[in-house]
Amino acid sequence: MRAGEIRVAINSDQDIVAARQKGRALATELGFSTGDATLIATAISELARNIVSYARKGEISLKMVHGSSRQGILIIASDNGPGIRDIRQAMRDGFSTSGSLGLGLPGVRRLMDEFEITSEPGQGTIVTVKKWKQ
Amino acid sequence: MEVPILKQGEVLIATFQAALSDADLEHLRRGLVQQVVRFRSRGVIVDVTAMDVMDSFASRTLREIAHMIRLRGAETVIVGIQPEVAFAMVQLGLTLEGVATALDLEEGLAYLIEKFKNID
Numbered sequence: 001m002r003a004g005e006i007r008v009a010i011n012s013d014q015d016i017v018a019a020r021q022k023g024r025a026l027a028t029e030l031g032f033s034t035g036d037a038t039l040i041a042t043a044i045s046e047l048a049r050n051i052v053s054y055a056r057k058g059e060i061s062l063k064m065v066h067g068s069s070r071q072g073i074l075i076i077a078s079d080n081g082p083g084i085r086d087i088r089q090a091m092r093d094g095f096s097t098s099g100s101l102g103l104g105l106p107g108v109r110r111l112m113d114e115f116e117i118t119s120e121p122g123q124g125t126i127v128t129v130k131k132w133k134q
Numbered sequence: 135m136e137v138p139i140l141k142q143g144e145v146l147i148a149t150f151q152a153a154l155s156d157a158d159l160e161h162l163r164r165g166l167v168q169q170v171v172r173f174r175s176r177g178v179i180v181d182v183t184a185m186d187v188m189d190s191f192a193s194r195t196l197r198e199i200a201h202m203i204r205l206r207g208a209e210t211v212i213v214g215i216q217p218e219v220a221f222a223m224v225q226l227g228l229t230l231e232g233v234a235t236a237l238d239l240e241e242g243l244a245y246l247i248e249k250f251k252n253i254d
Contacts, residue, residue, distance in 0.1 A: 013156035020187055021153065038186065038218040042226060045189040049156075104190065107226035 006062040008048075010079075016048040019060045026062050027073055032133055040073060040131055043111040046104045047077035047127055055081020055124065065130060072113070072132040080124040087117055137162045139169055144176040145246055147239070152184045159195040167202050176208050177246035181239055183214030193228045200233040209249050211235065213242035 006026060008019040023044040027037040044060060051058035058079025065074040084090045091105055105127070109115040114130040137158065140147045146169055148162065166178060180196065182188070188196075200210035211234045215223075223229075236242040 017153045017155050024186065035218040035221060038216075038222050039225065041187045042189055042222040045187050046226070049189065049191060107190070107228075110225045110227070111222065 004063075008060045008062070009057070010048050010051045010060055010077075011057045013052060016045055016052060019048045020044045023060075023062050023073075023075065026064070027131075030064055030071060030073060030133065032073070032131070036131065036134070039111045040075070043108045043129060043131075044075060044077075046108050047075065047129070050104050050125075050127075051077060051079045051081070055079035058124075067132060070132050072130050075112075075129045077127045077129075078124065083121040083123055083125055084117075084119040085121050087119055091117075137165070139165060141169075141173055141175070142243075144174075144250070145179060145243065146170060146173065146175045146177070147179045147181065149181045149183075150185050152186050154185070154192070156191055159192060163195055163199050163202070166199055167206070170203055170206050170208050176250060178203050178208060178210045179239060179242040179246070180210060180212050181214050181242075182212060182219075183216065183238070185216075185219065188215065188219050188223050188228070190226065190228060193223065193230060197230060197233055200230075209234065209246060211242040211245050213238055 006022055008015060008022055010019060020041040024037050024041040027040045032040065048060055058077065058081065061076045063074045065072045108129060112129040112131050116128040119125040137148055137150060146166065148166055170178060180199065196212055203210045212230060213236045215235060234245060236245050
């Protein structure tokens with residue numbers, strides 16, 4: 001079993017596809033169900049799309065994590081883009097500044113078990129999400 | 135990646151592959167609308183059975199395709215959304231409001247034929 005970290009550079013819409021395929025492959029390898037692997041791949045797709053739309057480039061990192069009694073997948077989406085000024089607003093359904101659907105972040109939070117976001121205007125954004133194996 | 139578009143009488147059938155990028159989806163949207171005009175098609179079936187992820191961009195593009203085609207006076211049916219994909223879409227808050235869906239190609243064709251009957 002692969003223990004290392006998989007890092008996918010996100011520079012274009014093609015990379016969104018690559019990132020979600022790698023995420024699905026890792027989730028399957030870790031023993032996630034097809035349904036959960038789909039949720040994970042969908043979340044990665046949204047996170048990678050946010051990078052392309054708002055920051056133009058960044059990175060998605062995928063890794064296995066151990067909880068006290070369970071295994072999971074850890075996904076970190078990071079960029080050095082403009083950052084998010086009002087995180088609370090960005091976490092509301094329907095909010096968007098790029099003319100997209102604006103469901104990205106709250107939707108991703110619903111797809112995953114744990115969700116954390118840090119962002120500094122002018123510095124970038126880091127979204128960290130986890131999903132645990134049932 | 136090219137999406138094959140088949141012509142079956144008055145209906146066009148587009149079959150999506152698993153790994154479509156945003157650019158592929160936009161290309162398909164243009165292609166489908168052009169072909170609907172060219173062949174004077176009355177119905178379009180978009181088969182997404184092979185799609186493993188339907189994210190916000192993909193569902194928005196599907197909705198736009200259906201609405202553009204409706205403005206041309208034709209009907210669109212999305213067929214083959216996989217159960218786990220449907221589950222992820224609901225969790226993400228994505229809907230295909232105003233777009234007809236059917237279980238598979240066969241049901242999609244049956245839906246269109248029924249629609250055509252009502253119009254004729």
